[in-house]
Amino acid sequence: MTPRPLTTPRALPTPRSLSRLAAATTLLGALALAGCGTQNALVGLHPTPTEQTASAPLDAEGATAVAARLLAASEAAAGDSSKAGAAARAEVLSGDALRVANAEAARAIPAAKDTELAPAATPTIVAQSQGRQWPRAILASTLDEASNTQWLHVMVSPKAGQPFRIVSSVPMFGGAELPALGEKLAGAPLLDTAQKNGLQVSPADAVKAYAAAVAQPKGKPTDVVASNDPFATGLKTSAATQAKALGRLGTLAQNHVPQLQDAVTFQLADGGAVTFALMQRTDTVTPKPGAKELVLPAEYAKLTGKPKVTKSLVLDNLEPIVLVLPKTGEGRVIGASDLLVSGKGQ
Amino acid sequence: MATIVKRVLGVLLALLGLVLSAVGLWFATQLGSSGTAEFVVHPATADPVLIGPDMLNRVDADVVVTATPTSGGSVWMALANPSDATAVVGGSQHVAVTGASVTDWTLLTKTTGSGAAPDFAAADLWRQQDDAKGPVTLTVKQAGAPETLVVTAQGGQLDTVTLAVTNKSWFVEAVVAALIGLFLIVAGVVLLTSRTRRHPGPVAVPPVPVAPDAPAGPTDPEGAIDAEGTIDPDRTVGAGDGAEPTAPLTLGDEPGPDSDLQHDSDSDDPTSPTDPQEVTR
Numbered sequence: 005m006t007p008r009p010l011t012t013p014r015a016l017p018t019p020r021s022l023s024r025l026a027a028a029t030t031l032l033g034a035l036a037l038a039g040c041g042t043q044n045a046l047v048g049l050h051p052t053p054t055e056q057t058a059s060a061p062l063d064a065e066g067a068t069a070v071a072a073r074l075l076a077a078s079e080a081a082a083g084d085s086s087k088a089g090a091a092a093r094a095e096v097l098s099g100d101a102l103r104v105a106n107a108e109a110a111r112a113i114p115a116a117k118d119t120e121l122a123p124a125a126t127p128t129i130v131a132q133s134q135g136r137q138w139p140r141a142i143l144a145s146t147l148d149e150a151s152n153t154q155w156l157h158v159m160v161s162p163k164a165g166q167p168f169r170i171v172s173s174v175p176m177f178g179g180a181e182l183p184a185l186g187e188k189l190a191g192a193p194l195l196d197t198a199q200k201n202g203l204q205v206s207p208a209d210a211v212k213a214y215a216a217a218v219a220q221p222k223g224k225p226t227d228v229v230a231s232n233d234p235f236a237t238g239l240k241t242s243a244a245t246q247a248k249a250l251g252r253l254g255t256l257a258q259n260h261v262p263q264l265q266d267a268v269t270f271q272l273a274d275g276g277a278v279t280f281a282l283m284q285r286t287d288t289v290t291p292k293p294g295a296k297e298l299v300l301p302a303e304y305a306k307l308t309g310k311p312k313v314t315k316s317l318v319l320d321n322l323e324p325i326v327l328v329l330p331k332t333g334e335g336r337v338i339g340a341s342d343l344l345v346s347g348k349g350q
Numbered sequence: 351m352a353t354i355v356k357r358v359l360g361v362l363l364a365l366l367g368l369v370l371s372a373v374g375l376w377f378a379t380q381l382g383s384s385g386t387a388e389f390v391v392h393p394a395t396a397d398p399v400l401i402g403p404d405m406l407n408r409v410d411a412d413v414v415v416t417a418t419p420t421s422g423g424s425v426w427m428a429l430a431n432p433s434d435a436t437a438v439v440g441g442s443q444h445v446a447v448t449g450a451s452v453t454d455w456t457l458l459t460k461t462t463g464s465g466a467a468p469d470f471a472a473a474d475l476w477r478q479q480d481d482a483k484g485p486v487t488l489t490v491k492q493a494g495a496p497e498t499l500v501v502t503a504q505g506g507q508l509d510t511v512t513l514a515v516t517n518k519s520w521f522v523e524a525v526v527a528a529l530i531g532l533f534l535i536v537a538g539v540v541l542l543t544s545r546t547r548r549h550p551g552p553v554a555v556p557p558v559p560v561a562p563d564a565p566a567g568p569t570d571p572e573g574a575i576d577a578e579g580t581i582d583p584d585r586t587v588g589a590g591d592g593a594e595p596t597a598p599l600t601l602g603d604e605p606g607p608d609s610d611l612q613h614d615s616d617s618d619d620p621t622s623p624t625d626p627q628e629v630t631r
Binding site for chain 2: 046047048049050051052053054055057061062063066070136138161164165166167168
């Protein structure tokens with residue numbers, strides 16, 4: 005019989021108190037952690053989203069608003085030969101379009117009738133230039149329901165603080181198609197017209213080749229751009245008709261000079277390019293030695309201020325064109341127009 | 351030791367709860383049941399004010415910005431891509447909103463740049479714009495994020511620019527925080543006031559000798575138990591009326607009710623000398 009130890013041990017924490025201690029410590033730890041790193045998550049704050057710069061600068065709504073405003077304003081300012089009219093046109097037009105519109109106003113050609121500017125129909129945004137840099141461009145289309153003609157308009161904003169202005173308005177040929185320019189929100193890169201940009205020739209050289217090919221009486225053949233489009237065919241037919249009318253009295257020569265300082269080129273989705281350019285055509289009628297004089301039609305007489313010429317008649321025309329240049333193969337003109345702007349007779 | 355830890359924990363919990371409750375209640379009253387946080391700045395300048403995506407696009411909710419001109423003035427306000435807004439403002443003098451202070455619900459600003467600002471309205475880079483004589487309000491949708499808002503006064507100065515964000519969950523979170531704080535306060539107080547079970551100090555009891563051999567020792571101060579362990583009949587106490595115990599129930603110091611010296615009914619040794627029945631036999 006061993007004596008039992010009669011001393012009592014110190015009071016030990018019971019399981020219940022231990023669990024309370026653990027729970028309290030856990031709670032304190034959780035609260036401390038919450039205060040350290042999850043405050044933003046608790047109130048729903050997230051990091052600032054990053055700007056996607058490789059996209060169209062404006063959304064479709066914004067681009068449409070810009071295009072609609074410019075087209076409406078250009079129509080309102082068209083045909084006014086006063087200084088105020090010129091100033092109003094300069095607010096909404098620039099480059100080739102302004103040049104054409106001023107020529108129209110000078111000749112008192114009514115707006116939207118055989119003019120280079122489209123009526124203010126509701127525009128459809130075809131593409132925008134890609135990226136956040138300047139210049140920026142918007143390509144829009146409108147449908148002239150009266151003539152069932154599709155127009156293409158290019159609007160350019162040269163600097164951050166400067167608004168878009170219409171730089172080119174060209175009617176498309178019937179049945180012509182503009183290849184896709186890619187996703188609208190992604191935008192289409194603006195290309196340097198003078199550079200090849202991975203193409204067989206630069207858009208500038210393609211326009212020059214086309215200009216040479218459609219010259220009359222004998223153009224320079226090219227395999228860069230087709231010269232059998234409606235515009236080229238029309239020029240050829242018209243020149244032949246005039247030459248026939250002149251007969252033995254005189255000769256007609258047509259020369260086209262590309263004006264590329266304001267040309268705009270978008271990259272197509274397939275790697276090709278579409279270029280909006282201007283050509284200046286000069287028609288020169290020279291009386292043959294056997295002819296004493298040439299009596300001019302009323303339109304030319306009004307333009308030159310002379311009813312007849314004895315040495316030469318020079319007529320200047322502006323020809324905005326749209327040229328599609330595929331990545332490989334022959335380019336083609338899908339839209340063009342011409343406007344007689346001035347003339348000189350001797 | 352455990353008691354000290356419990357009390358320290360109790361104090362910490364109570365303090366934490368107090369802070370949490372105060373903060374929760376303060377936010378709940380400031381935000382209101384709609385959960386609207388409204389920050390104000392008084393630019394008092396004709397310079398444009400820029401509010402960037404850091405302020406406009408860090409929440410999922412719409413952000414409503416209201417600008418008020420000084421008396422008689424008008425306000426022009428527009429949204430743009432952040433890089434576009436930066437490009438059009440350029441190096442001109444402007445007020446940039448750099449943050450918000452929750453303690454006084456103000457927008458923090460910083461004036462930078464020099465020179466007059468250009469005519470912003472002429473630029474074609476605005477996603478949304480509005481202008482009017484008097485206050486102008488523009489709602490920033492998060493679908494277009496990130497965006498920068500440009501505000502400028504025309505014919506006067508900007509009196510106030512207010513940025514409001516409504517998130518009902520903020521009010522709920524504030525209330526929940528207050529409730530959690532209250533719970534922590536209660537938990538802390540319980541920990542502080544709960545008593546640890548008290549144990550007596552160590553009791554030193556000399557070992558009891560084996561009954562048959564043990565002489566009347568210190569456990570039998572009156573010599574009631576003889577050398578053989580039997581009790582002197584003449585010294586037996588309280589045998590007659592039964593009102594008193596017939597034998598001492600304890601040996602040595604009087605133990606407490608919880609003492610380990612209490613009879614262990616489960617003891618395997620029925621002849622234990624501490625067994626009162628054995629002692630009185």
